[in-house]
C-alpha cells in the first residue's frame with residue numbers, strides 16, 4: 001500500500017488543505033494527515049481540536065488517518081515507515097520555502113521524498129491565517145472550511161466567543 005503523510009499546522013484545516021488532500025489521494029492509497037505542533041507555541045486551536053476538525057472534514061474518506069506530532073517530519077516518517085511527504089504550493093514564495101525544506105529533508109533522510117501539489121486557482125489565496133482573521137472578526141468563514149466542519153466548535157474552542 002502506498003502511503004504518504006500530509007504534515008502541516010492546520011490551524012485550522014481549510015478547503016485549500018482539503019483540495020490538496022483530495023489530489024494526494026489520487027496518487028497514494030492512504031494519506032496520514034499529521035498535525036505538527038510546537039509545545040512552546042500557543043496556537044489558535046489546540047492540536048487535539050485541530051485533529052477533531054480534520055476528522056469531521058474527512059469522515060467520508062476511509063483511507064485518511066489523522067495524528068499529531070512534534071519534532072521533525074522525517075522522524076515521524078521513519079516511525080510510521082512512510083517514504084513520501086505531501087506539501088501544497090500556492091505561490092513562488094511557498095515554492096522557495098518548501099524546496100529548501102525538501103532539500104534539507106532529502107539530505108537528512110535520502111529514503112524520503114517530498115511530493116508537491118499545486119493549489120487550485122480557486123483556493124490559492126486561502127490560508128489558515130486568513131480563515132483565523134475572518135473567524136476572529138465574526139466574518140462568515142463557511143466557504144473557506146471543508147464540508148462537515150463544525151464552525152461553532154472552532155469558535156467555542158478557540159475562545160473567540162469569550
Ligand code: ADP
Nearest residue numbers: 008009010016017087088089119123124126127
Ligand atoms: P505549515 O505551517 O506547515 O506551512 P499549513 O497548515 O499552513 O502548515 O499548511 C500545510 C500545507 O498545506 C503546506 O504545504 C501549505 O503550503 C499547504 N497549503 C495551505 N493552504 C493551501 C491552499 N490554499 N492550497 C494549497 N495548499 C495549501
